[in-house]
Amino acid sequence: MIAATCHCGAVRVEVPRKPRSLTNxxxxxCRRYGTLWAYYKASEVRVSAAPGATSDYAWGDRRLRFVRCNICACITHWEHILPAASSRVGxxxxxxxxxxxxxxxxxLLDGASTWKYLG
Ligand SMILES: [Zn+2]
Structure with a gap:
């Protein structure tokens, strides 16, 4: 298990193993947040945060929400608003x-236009 925490430590995200690769x-x-994504099945990810400790942002077709810490503002993960059994979490x-x-x-993922990996 490894854990990712926001800067202040209020939000902790645990995953079962190191990622094999990261997506930029x-x-x-994503380019505005400056995030690097590691993808896991939703069932493998455990998010620990006090109630009200996070805010989220959804845009476009509103299938995903980007979650951030209310104290230090670090983006911790994205998740599906209506998760299915096969859903991934970034x-x-x-x-x-x-x-x-x-x-x-x-x-490098060209999410801006082709949705193809560039390298
Ligand atoms: Zn924080």
Whole structure:
């Protein structure tokens, strides 16, 4: 298990293993947040936060919400607003301690137009 925490520690996201790769997406929201995403099944992700400790943002077709800490404002993850059994969660890998992540490949995703990985 490794954990990602926001800067102040109010929000903690636990996942069962290190990600094999991270995604750097250039879509309109990801490039502004500066996030690096690690993807997991929703059933594998445990988010710990006090009630009211987070806010979220949804846009476009409103299928996803981006969750952030109300105290330090770090983006912690995105999740489906109506999750299905197969739903994925994007965990912001910027919130892992570098030593718990280790060396990991970063892939560029052209979320702005083609939705293809560029490398
Ligand atoms: Zn925080």
């Amino acid at each position: 997406c250039n879509c309109s929201i 965990v912001n890998a910027r919130n892992f301690e570098p030593e718990s992540l280790g060396p990991v490949r970063i892939r």
